[in-house]
Amino acid sequence: MWVAILLLTATVLGAGALVGVVPPARTTQWLKPMLAFSGAYLFALTITHLLPEALTLLPEQPHQVGYWVLAGFFGQLLLEVLSQGIEHGHVHAAGAQERGHVPLLLLAALVVHSLLEGSILVKSDGSGEVSRNFYAIVLGVALHHIPAAVALATLLRLRLGSFGRVWPWLGVFALASPIGLVFSNYVVLQQLLGSGVYAALLGFVAGTFL
Structure with a gap:
């Protein structure tokens, strides 16, 4: 479990640190392939592990999983409006009135998105496919955070003027x-697995990945 925690934390901090040492032009070159790969990897995990496990947990009500997938999809659209697409590596230039200010709404949307992704990473007998493929899914989430971390660090550096204030x-x-x-x-854990909450959570997060 500690390996997963360290991987998730170090990936974001390491990707953000690259902004301070790698020229923006070089960053853009590898960011697009990383986005494509991490998106494809997450989609594969969603189809092969997350959705099957959600359906297994609710065998008599599979339609409810579909509802949660739709909720996650539209929830992600809302988060993207608030985050301005930063989780996909998009950075918008800061206006004069925005310099010196932290984009709290954008950061909050990014944190909520990340918090939800972390919440499905359950390693327990009751989480089936997720537990059996725990580190593969952790890796997918970590890779997904790299473009977001680079974009966030870039945006904060532009707004705050100092990389030290980004950390x-x-x-x-x-x-x-x-x-x-x-x-x-x-x-x-017990409340999560003892009801349909985990299935709903898996469906919702799967919807955000689509």
């Missing part, structure tokens, strides 16, 4: 998924 906010993003993971595995 606290990047740290907030880096800890979101690990907090979701810890909460699901150590705080509400």
Whole structure:
């Protein structure tokens, strides 16, 4: 479990740190292939592990999983409006009135998205496919965070003017998924698996990946 926590945290911090040492032109070159690969990898995990497990947990009500997938899809559209697509590596130039200010709404949307992703990472007998493929899914989430971390660090650097001031906010993003993971595995595990909540959560997060 600690390996997963360290991987999720280090991936975001490491990707953000690259912004301070790699020229923007070079970053753009590898960011697009990374986006394509991480998106394809997450889609494969969604189809082969997340959705099958959600359907297994609700065998008599599979349509409910479909509803949660739709909810996740539209929820992701809303989050993208708030985050301005930063989770996909998009960075919008800061206006004069935005310089010196942290985009709190954007950061909050990114943190919520990351928290939800971390919350499905349950390693327990009751989580079936997710538990059996735990580290493959952790890797998918970590890869998915790389473009977002680069974009967030770039945006914050443009707005705050100093890379040193970026780290606290990047740290907030880096800890979101690990907090979701810890909460699901150590705080509400029995409640999560003892009802249809985990199936709903898997469906919702799967919808955000589509």
